[in-house]
Amino acid sequence: MKIQKVLGMMSGTSLDGLDLAYCHFWESESGWEFKIEKTKEIGYSKDWRDRLKNAIRMSNEAHAELDLVYGEWLGEQARIFIEESDIPVDFIASHGHTSHHRPEDGVTFQLGNGQVLADSSNLQVICDFRSQDVKLGGQGAPLVPIGDSLLFNSYDFCLNLGGISNVSFQRDGKRIAFDIGMANMPLNYITEQMGLAYDEDGQIASKGKIDKDLLAKLNGLAYYDLPHPKSTGYEWFIAKVLPLLKASKSSNQDLLHTLIHHNCIQIAKAIHRHVTNPKNKLLTTGGGALNSFFIAVLQEHLGPTVEVVIPSKTLIAYKEALVFAFMGVLRSQQKINVLSSVTGADSDSVSGAIFQPQGIN
The missing domain is CATH 3.30.420.40 (ATPase, nucleotide binding domain)
Incomplete structure (x- = not known):
């Protein structure tokens, strides 16, 4: 019975802060099992809250810059959490923070650049869970x-x-x-x-x-x-x-x-x-x-x-971070993790982009 050890990261529309949930997942005869091992909530400073809230109104250049800066910040928070908790992590599954969501226009964007996050944390990252479903004609939500x-x-x-x-x-x-x-x-x-x-x-x-x-x-x-x-x-x-x-x-x-x-x-x-x-x-x-x-x-x-x-x-507080960690597990195993019956897409999909820290093959 292989246990997958994953750090799920979630930032929601309420802008309360960043949720980190270190979770173990394994399959038993009755189905998938899980345990939330450690958690941490990092409240946003006023500056971060304002930047994320106003991202929808930013120019393309400012938005692209925020995507990179926020990705680096996410990686730093992950690294600090992992070091202070002294935990082995197979990979990070990050939802990021949604800045734009207009599926009727084929648009959805979650801030927190995956490559920068991988480089900053020095861990494999699975992220961008919504885009594939929107390309398939779906709402890209809900994913939980x-x-x-x-x-x-x-x-x-x-x-x-x-x-x-x-x-x-x-x-x-x-x-x-x-x-x-x-x-x-x-x-x-x-x-x-x-x-x-x-x-x-x-x-x-x-x-x-x-x-x-x-x-x-x-x-x-x-x-x-x-x-x-x-x-x-x-x-x-x-x-x-x-x-x-x-x-x-x-x-x-x-x-x-x-x-x-x-x-x-x-x-x-x-x-x-x-x-x-x-x-x-x-x-x-x-x-x-x-x-x-x-x-x-x-x-x-x-x-x-x-x-x-x-x-x-x-x-209550970490269910979404838990589920995005789980979606990362399913993605890593090439199993369906987004349901067309939920989103209205043309088909179910195996969604999520995988990034390796630079220097790791």
Whole structure:
């Protein structure tokens, strides 16, 4: 039984920071097994947060430069983590940070140049997991459902509450998944205006009240009526959600309260459409799973047919980094790691570019 030892690296749209998860993977008679051995979160400085957030507006030259600089920074963080943890690593699997995602235009880009990352860390790197699927006509997202299918198949649904909310589940022998809409992204935007990193446990949001006009406008956004496969990102937030928030006269407390109810209404609606059992377990991870008010409102909207399951804090925080590490394992073995049933591509694919540090054949 060969154990693959992989460092997964993930930076999400919520811009909380860089997640590193050192994971072991092996195959048993019952399927794939895993263990998260060590983790580390590196919060972004204001400078890094601003640069990554504004990458979408950069010139081609500035964007290309950021890709290189961020790749070097990722490699440095990996090297520091590996040295301080004294761990053997077979390779790094890096998601990078998404700066552009417009699959309808054939565009997706994850910052963190693979060659520079490999050179900086002195390790093999597997990255760029989205581009191949977009070339095949897919959304390039969500990608985590391959992990849901092979690592977390004891749950009826898997929900991620990151900057964006997405869900995955099995139907008729195929994995189905899609981005539902926003999760932490608009919440973080509001708390940033308040000088806070986030609203701990939703304490501020819980004291607010619903802005009915804003709630109706948010629930009326056209994206929610689109059929899956579908994915969204920061561009949609800027173009469609942000103008509604700016036009509202509500307090920040009421905006947070309204946004959480809006998020939960859309999540519950998306899940209820696909419920087939009288009792369902919904594995919930991502930063939103740590927001107790968010989770209480979500359970209220889901009702008794769907139980929200909150796992360990380690899995909540590092599931995406874990799955990208796993996608790297599948890529290294030339096994399918992106599902067309999820992304809408012409075919399943073995995705990810492999980079060796210079000087290593």
